[in-house]
Structures are given as C-alpha cells and as structure tokens.
Amino acid sequence: MNKGLIHGLSPSRWSEDVLGIVPDPWQENVLDGSHKRMILNCARQTGKSTVTGILALHTAVFRAPASVVIISPSQTQSSESLKKVKLFLALMSDKPGITKDNESRLEFANGSRIIALPGSTVTSRGFSAVDLLIIDEASRVLDDIYFGVRPLVAVSNGRIIILSTPFGKRGFFWQAWTDGGDGWERVMIPASDCPRITAEFLAEEKKSMGDWFYNQEYLCSFMEAEDNVFGYDLVMSAIDSDVKPLFEVSDYE
Numbered sequence: 001m002n003k004g005l006i007h008g009l010s011p012s013r014w015s016e017d018v019l020g021i022v023p024d025p026w027q028e029n030v031l032d033g034s035h036k037r038m039i040l041n042c043a044r045q046t047g048k049s050t051v052t053g054i055l056a057l058h059t060a061v062f063r064a065p066a067s068v069v070i071i072s073p074s075q076t077q078s079s080e081s082l083k084k085v086k087l088f089l090a091l092m093s094d095k096p097g098i099t100k101d102n103e104s105r106l107e108f109a110n111g112s113r114i115i116a117l118p119g120s121t122v123t124s125r126g127f128s129a130v131d132l133l134i135i136d137e138a139s140r141v142l143d144d145i146y147f148g149v150r151p152l153v154a155v156s157n158g159r160i161i162i163l164s165t166p167f168g169k170r171g172f173f174w175q176a177w178t179d180g181g182d183g184w185e186r187v188m189i190p191a192s193d194c195p196r197i198t199a200e201f202l203a204e205e206k207k208s209m210g211d212w213f214y215n216q217e218y219l220c221s222f223m224e225a226e227d228n229v230f231g232y233d234l235v236m237s238a239i240d241s242d243v244k245p246l247f248e249v250s251d252y253e
C-alpha cells in the first residue's frame with residue numbers, strides 16, 4: 001500500500017514515520033481505533049495530551065476540511081495544548097500550508113482548522129460542525145461547559161475525546177466513566193503502565209504526597225473529597241426510590 005494512504009488510515013504509523021514519535025500501545029489504540037466517544041482516565045505525564053495533539057494534527061491534515069476544537073479549563077492550558085500541536089507540525093518535513101497562526105488558532109490552506117480555547121469562550125463564539133472535540137483536563141471543566149459544547153459535534157457526527165486525571169466522584173468526567181454506557185471507549189493508564197515513569201520516581205512521589213493524592217494523580221482513582229463525612233457510594237446506597245417524599249414540590253407553589 002502507498003505510504004500516504006497508510007498514513008491517512010493509521011495516525012500511529014504517521015506519528016512514527018513522520019513525527020518520529022512512537023506511540024505507546026494504548027496511544028496506538030487512541031490514534032487508530034476510530035472510536036466516536038473516548039474517555040482517557042490516565043495518570044499525570046502518561047502522554048494523554050500528546051496523543052490527542054497528534055490526533056488533532058492528523059485530523060487537520062488528512063480529513064480536510066476538518067474542524068478540531070480543544071477545550072481546557074483555562075486560557076493558559078489551551079495555549080499549551082495548541083503549542084503542542086505546533087511542535088508536532090514543526091516535526092513534519094513536508095509541512096501543510098498554514099493560513100493563520102495565533103495563540104488559539106491554527107488554520108490550514110486545506111480548509112482545516114484547530115482551535116484551542118477555554119470552554120466558556122467556545123460556547124459564546126458559536127462554533128459549529130466540529131469533527132473532533134477534545135476536552136483536556138476534563139475533570140476540571142465545569143458540567144455547564146461540557147454540556148454546552150457537546151452539540152458542536154451534532155451536525156458533523158464528530159468525535160468526542162475527554163481526557164483527564166480524576167478529580168473526585170463528581171462531574172461529567174466521573175459520570176461518563178462510571179455510568180456513561182457502552183458508547184464510550186474507556187482507557188485507563190496508571191503511571192506504572194507508562195514506560196517513561198520509573199518505579200523509583202513513583203515510590204518517592206507516594207512517600208511525599210501520601211496515599212490520597214497518589215491514588216488520584218498516579219493510580220487513576222476517583223477519590224472522595226477528604227472532608228466528606230459520608231462517601232458518595234454510602235449516600236447513594238441509602239437512597240430508596242420507594243420512599244415517598246414528605247412534601248411534593250407542588251406543595252410549595
């Protein structure tokens with residue numbers, strides 16, 4: 001098969017051959033799996049922003065005219081996400097034409113665009129027909145924003161990837177992970193599965209940060225808030241839908 005065709009069909013082969021970045025096995029699945037809905041619950045520094053950045057660039061180059069939107073909790077993180085994509089672009093020897101390049105936007109001569117913004121800005125700017133929607137540090141993005149941006153993929157039947165380390169048993173990231181149904185491809189990568197993170201480093205981190213933070217940051221665990229008197233699971237197990245409320249809402253109207 002012709003190289004261009006292989007690279008179009010396999011973002012992981014393209015990453016390896018053209019960018020010189022060899023994806024880890026789980027990154028290969030993210031790149032080549034063509035999943036419509038994906039949740040990456042991965043430890044710090046395992047390479048989740050890297051793999052989605054590579055996929056963003058591949059989509060812009062091979063699926064033109066494609067619209068890719070990367071959302072992060074803050075402007076700083078959004079700029080970092082786009083900087084990553086630009087680094088990957090710089091690794092291409094045969095670069096695509098660029099028509100616009102600023103802190104939040106990269107536009108290609110082939111009609112594709114990659115936009116990186118904090119969520120609140122995206123909903124207010126009225127983007128539509130997004131082919132790939134990436135939500136980075138998703139556990140820190142507010143539910144309002146997530147549900148506000150999801151419709152962007154409606155018309156284009158686009159893909160959604162949400163990626164994060166966990167941040168408690170709350171919010172859409174946790175909900176999609178635990179209760180989001182079979183439509184989601186779930187990927188969990190604890191730090192010990194990352195070939196670039198050593199056991200010595202992890203032992204040192206565990207010692208210095210304690211179990212609670214260590215479990216959240218490096219073991220992908222959705223931890224209870226430390227000051228909760230009752231855990232979420234305990235509260236949910238105490239709820240009985242057969243018990244009638246003392247007052248119906250209409251009593252107050």
Ligand SMILES: Nc1ncnc2c1ncn2[C@@H]1O[C@H](COP(=O)(O)OP(=O)(O)O)[C@@H](O)[C@H]1O
Pocket residue numbers: 021022023024027042043044045046047048049050051196
């Ligand atoms: N497949 C890979 N090969 C080599 N280095 C990688 C790979 N994936 C990620 N990295 C490197 O690992 C570091 C962390 O990656 P990053 O994507 O920022 O992690 P995360 O978003 O999960 O915290 C970066 O320096 C990145 O260049």
Ligand SMILES: [Mg+2]
Pocket residue numbers: 048049050136
């Ligand atoms: Mg990241």
